[in-house]
Ligand SMILES: [Zn+2]
């Protein structure tokens with residue numbers, strides 16, 4: 001099979017011809033039809049995340065069809081459309097797994113990081129971490145739901161059910177999905193982008209934002225909560241300044257530049273600052289049930305698998321509206 005592999009962080013991906021991966025007990029072999037390009041892939045490729053298996057096939061927003069079943073797999077059929085997310089394995093016995101917080105597992109395995117992912121024609125995954133994807137949306141349109149959608153949804157839940165005026169900092173793949181879900185739930189979205197990025201601001205308004213403007217400007221209203229998707233530390237004090245007393249600031253990314261020192265006064269008033277790490281399988285079940293009701297429509301830009309490096313470059317430079325999706 002054809003695959004794009006990372007041999008050393010900091011280098012470009014290399015096109016490779018690999019043997020088809022074979023499903024072990026409890027695993028599915030999946031013929032990949034679309035794989036989204038997530039900012040986390042950039043952090044893996046650039047070496048910001050320091051524990052990759054090498055070489056690794058990146059990619060954890062995978063949509064495909066079951067092409068072979070490992071021993072003992074009962075819940076899936078050959079040919080069935082499935083999605084494979086970032087969470088690829090948990091230990092099942094650490095204190096976090098035992099308490100339902102499997103996203104914090106002490107010995108996790110992540111797709112496209114420690115487990116070969118979807119920048120390939122085929123992949124294998126533990127069936128227990130795969131999700132059926134019924135419905136008639138195209139494979140490419142569904143791919144961004146598998147991480148941008150899931151992490152965005154978990155971030156939205158962490159922002160609090162009663163948070164009506166919601167700020168979003170960084171308006172890319174995750175934000176454009178969250179904005180649709182939040183608007184469906186009756187919330188108001190205030191979108192903050194890089195100063196002068198009028199394209200992203202217009203995109204935010206198209207996705208339902210009631211206001212969009214520069215992150216360097218003060219918020220036009222007092223926010224109940226804010227979600228930061230851009231990996232930019234200085235946005236943390238900016239968001240804390242924008243939320244009301246008791247307001248919540250959620251950092252949705254896996255990596256962020258350093259947060260500058262800030263006065264205690266902007267955290268005072270029982271404001272809450274928290275991160276969101278990974279996802280649980282329950283998040284996936286909840287979100288994949290909700291998404292068709294909204295219905296979430298994703299804005300995508302397709303690239304052939306062989307152009308994975310170009311897709312990563314486009315994401316890095318901010319030259320994408322919505323999500324890049326690789327098509328093998
Ligand atoms: Zn665990």
Ligand SMILES: [Zn+2]
Nearest residue numbers: 038040147148
């Ligand atoms: Zn991701």
